[in-house]
Structures are given as structure tokens and as C-alpha cells.
Amino acid sequence: MDSPLDSVALFHIGPVAITQAILTTWAIMAVLVLGAYLLSRNLVLMPSKRQAALELIVSTIDIQIRETTGAEPAPYRGFIGTLFLFILVANWSSLLPGVEPPTATLETDAALAVLVFLSVIWFGVRGTGWGGYFRSFAAPNPVMIPLNMMESITRVFSMFVRLFGNVMSGVFVIGIVASLAGLLVPIPLMALDLLTGLVQAYIFAVLAMVFISATVEDGRPETADADPSTPSREMER
Amino acid sequence: MTIDFWGLGLQAINFLILVWLLTRVFWRPVAAAIVARQTAARSLLNEGKSLQAKADAALAEVAEIRAGMAAEREALLAKAATEAETATKAVLAEARDKADKLIAAAELARKRDAEAARAREAARSAELAVDIARRLLDRLPREEVQAAFLDLLVKALTEMKPQDRAALQGAREGIELVGPTDLEAAEQARIAKAVQTALGGPAKLRFVTEPELIAGFELRTSHFVLHNSWQADLDAILKELKHAA
Numbered sequence: 001m002d003s004p005l006d007s008v009a010l011f012h013i014g015p016v017a018i019t020q021a022i023l024t025t026w027a028i029m030a031v032l033v034l035g036a037y038l039l040s041r042n043l044v045l046m047p048s049k050r051q052a053a054l055e056l057i058v059s060t061i062d063i064q065i066r067e068t069t070g071a072e073p074a075p076y077r078g079f080i081g082t083l084f085l086f087i088l089v090a091n092w093s094s095l096l097p098g099v100e101p102p103t104a105t106l107e108t109d110a111a112l113a114v115l116v117f118l119s120v121i122w123f124g125v126r127g128t129g130w131g132g133y134f135r136s137f138a139a140p141n142p143v144m145i146p147l148n149m150m151e152s153i154t155r156v157f158s159m160f161v162r163l164f165g166n167v168m169s170g171v172f173v174i175g176i177v178a179s180l181a182g183l184l185v186p187i188p189l190m191a192l193d194l195l196t197g198l199v200q201a202y203i204f205a206v207l208a209m210v211f212i213s214a215t216v217e218d219g220r221p222e223t224a225d226a227d228p229s230t231p232s233r234e235m236e237r
Numbered sequence: 238m239t240i241d242f243w244g245l246g247l248q249a250i251n252f253l254i255l256v257w258l259l260t261r262v263f264w265r266p267v268a269a270a271i272v273a274r275q276t277a278a279r280s281l282l283n284e285g286k287s288l289q290a291k292a293d294a295a296l297a298e299v300a301e302i303r304a305g306m307a308a309e310r311e312a313l314l315a316k317a318a319t320e321a322e323t324a325t326k327a328v329l330a331e332a333r334d335k336a337d338k339l340i341a342a343a344e345l346a347r348k349r350d351a352e353a354a355r356a357r358e359a360a361r362s363a364e365l366a367v368d369i370a371r372r373l374l375d376r377l378p379r380e381e382v383q384a385a386f387l388d389l390l391v392k393a394l395t396e397m398k399p400q401d402r403a404a405l406q407g408a409r410e411g412i413e414l415v416g417p418t419d420l421e422a423a424e425q426a427r428i429a430k431a432v433q434t435a436l437g438g439p440a441k442l443r444f445v446t447e448p449e450l451i452a453g454f455e456l457r458t459s460h461f462v463l464h465n466s467w468q469a470d471l472d473a474i475l476k477e478l479k480h481a482a
């Protein structure tokens with residue numbers, strides 16, 4: 001068995017090595033985009049069951065964003081919702097025989113973590129300006145600036161490691177058990193892996209939302225800082 | 238453990254493309270559908286509230302109209318009762334007037350009938366008296382009766398005032414001496430002599446026959462009548478009888 005920490009290149013496009021994780025990512029992208037396109041056609045005022053299910057997904061994500069940030073979900077819906085859906089489908093893709101989830105590789109998880117890190121900057125600057133974004137590092141006081149700068153990197157790194165560790169370990173354990181105990185024994189572990197994949201997708205998306213909202217809130221002027229809606233510290237611990 | 242940064246970057250690009258695509262084909266359309274339904278539901282709710290308000294207003298208006306109709310009905314009933322009472326009083330008054338007029342007319346007719354009956358009775362009495370007198374006269378000798386009436390005529394002329402007697406004697410158109418029967422010439426001469434004697438001188442006499450006198454002689458000029466007949470006596474008696482009735 002190959003090390004789960006290594007990615008085997010299937011072929012190269014220029015300097016880019018195309019691994020199975022990338023191929024699987026493309027497949028997931030195709031499935032998600034094509035499925036979303038097919039399902040979201042012909043949306044009407046009186047919804048069908050299909051449309052009601054789609055609206056339930058969107059409404060649930062909107063509720064989570066609104067409860068986490070207290071702000072309107074529209075600016076964050078695309079990024080956070082796609083983050084959740086992609087990680088969830090990627091995690092659950094391990095159920096397909098011969099498919100290794102992209103989130104079980106370092107590159108994918110690191111890419112998502114980097115994007116979360118950049119999205120924190122993007123939404124922070126867009127919400128409060130560059131001054132507000134930099135002011136968010138001085139919360140609750142300037143003494144915390146080094147720690148907050150360190151934290152902005154470590155918290156993303158921890159997300160990346162958490163997701164990678166959970167998914168990779170699940171795949172690894174199932175592989176070991178399947179190689180040792182045959183066909184039916186890994187099923188309970190795969191069911192557990194479904195739950196783990198859902199929880200990890202949820203945690204990753206919610207943490208990304210918390211980081212963004214914390215940056216936006218901390219970057220606002222002090223006079224408007226009457227609402228201590230910064231659960232980021234709590235969530236991180 | 239190594240990280241393929243080319244792979245990392247490619248995965249990041251893949252995810253960003255996925256975000257862009259899903260935002261276009263999934264998140265925005267579905268969110269727009271939710272907002273559209275919320276807007277439609279809000280519009281329907283507002284429309285429902287508006288319609289309910291209109292319905293409440295219409296209901297209140299109907300209730301007001303119904304109350305107005307009840308009041309108008311009461312007013313019309315009261316007006317009709319008043320008009321009926323007035324009409325009844327008018328009809329009663331008119332009937333009473335008509336009855337009074339009928340009673341008065343009946344009373345007048347009764348009096349007129351009574352008067353007519355009394356007149357008829359008086360006329361019948363007069364006729365009866367005349368008839369009685371004529372029958373009595375028929376039993377008496379006419380010459381003696383006429384002689385008695387001539388005596389009464391002479392006596393009346395004698396008792397007249399001298400100037401009246403002279404005026405009667407001097408009547409220019411003459412004196413009519415009226416009797417019930419035609420007289421013979423000798424008798425006319427005897428009567429004319431007696432009258433002229435009573436008048437105290439000659440007078441122009443002209444004999445006229447009127448059977449209605451029954452008996453007696455009367456003198457008539459254009460300004461003077463001396464009644465001296467049974468007919469005149471009976472008329473006097475009849476007049477007295479009428480006065481007595």
C-alpha cells in the first residue's frame with residue numbers, strides 16, 4: 001500500500017502533475033455543476049419536491065451563515081456553500097469503489113485552507129477596508145497583534161490538518177480493515193466515515209465563516225463594537 | 238511527506254471555478270426563487286389584508302344600510318299610520334257631513350211634504366167648504382139670497398165714508414158689478430137703482446157674470462174692490478183656517 005501522504009501523478013500537463021485527486025475533483029465539479037444546472041432549471045413559484053429540496057439546502061446554509069455572523073448571507077453564500085458541498089461530496093466519494101476522496105490528499109486540503117485564508121482577507125477588506133482589516137489584528141488590544149497574526153495562519157493550518165487527518169485516516173483505516181477482514185466488515189466503518197465526512201464538511205465551512213465574520217467584526221470601528229458576536233475563539237478552542 | 242504546490246494551485250483554481258459555476262447555476266437562481274416566493278407571499282398577504290379590509294368596510298356599509306333600511310321602514314310605517322289616521326278622520330268627517338246634509342235634506346223634504354200635505358188638505362177643505370156652501374145655496378131660494386147680498390152691498394156702500402163713496406161714484410172707467418149669474422134687464426135696472434141710491438148719485442155701471450162667486454154681488458174698479466160674495470167669505474174663512482194650521 002502506498003503512503004497516504006504521497007500523491008501519485010497519473011500524467012502531467014506541463015509542469016502540473018495530474019493526480020487521481022485532481023481527476024476526482026474534476027469529476028466532482030462536473031457532477032455538482034451539471035447536477036445543479038439540471039436540478040435548478042425551471043424554478044417556479046409553486047415548488048416541486050425537487051425544487052423544495054434545493055431550496056431547503058440553500059435555506060439551511062443561509063440560516064447557518066445568518067446565525068454565525070448575524071449578517072445577510074448573500075455575499076458569503078457562494079463561497080461557504082460551495083465549500084461545504086464540495087468537501088461533503090469529496091468526503092463521501094470514498095464510498096465509490098476505487099475512488100479516493102480528494103480531501104484525503106494534502107494538496108486539496110491545503111488549497112482549501114489557503115482559499116479560506118485568502119477569503120478572510122478578501123471579505124475583511126471588502127467589509128471594513130484595509131484599515132479595518134489590519135485593525136482586526138489589534139483586537140481586543142494592540143498587544144495581541146503578534147498573536148493574532150500568528151493565529152490567522154495557524155488556525156487555517158489547523159483546519160487543513162484536521163480535515164486531512166480525519167479523511168485520510170478514515171480512508172486509511174478502511175483500507176487496512178478491508179485488506180484484513182474481507183468485504184462486509186468495513187461497512188460499519190464506512191458508515192462512520194459518512195458521519196465523519198459530514199461533520200468535517202460542516203466544521204470546515206462553519207470555521208471558515210467564523211474566521212471571516214470575526215475579521216469583519218473586529219475590523220469595524222470601536223463605537224459599533226457593542227455586539228460581542230465573535231464566537232471564533234470559542235469555536236477554535 | 239511532500240506537497241505538490243502545482244497540484245495545490247490547480248486544486249485552488251478548480252475550487253474557485255467551482256464556486257463561480259455553482260454561484261451562477263445554483264446559489265443565485267435558487268436564492269432568487271426563494272426571494273420571489275417570499276415577495277409573492279408577502280404581496281398575497283398584503284392583498285389579502287387589503288381585501289379583508291375592503292370586505293370589513295363593505296360589511297360595515299351593509300350593516301349601516303340595513304340599519305338605515307330598518308329606520309326608514311319604521312318611518313314609513315309611522316308615516317303610513319299617520320296618513321291612514323288622517324284619511325280615516327277625513328272620511329269620517331266627510332261621511333258625517335254627508336249624513337248631516339242628508340238629514341237636513343230629509344228634514345227639509347219632510348217639512349216640504351208636510352207643507353204640501355197641509356196645502357192639499359186646505360185646498361180640499363176649501364173645495365169641500367165651497368161644495369158645502371154650493372149645496373146649501375142650492376137648497377136656498379137664489380132670488381132671496383141675492384136680495385140679501387144686495388142689501389149687504391147697499392149697507393156696505395152706505396157705511397163707506399162720503400169721500401170714498403163719491404170717488405167710487407165718479408170712477409171714470411165705470412164700476413163693474415159682478416154677479417154669479419146673468420141677470421135680466423129688469424133685475425139689472427132694479428139693482429143698478431139700488432146701488433146708485435146707495436152711492437148717492439148716478440154711476441156708470443157695467444154688469445159682469447162670474448159663476449165662481451157662488452152668490453152675492455161685488456163692486457170693482459181699477460183701484461177698488463168691494464167683496465160681497467160667498468166666494469169671498471169662503472176665501473176669508475180658508476185663509477183663517479190656514480193661519481190656524
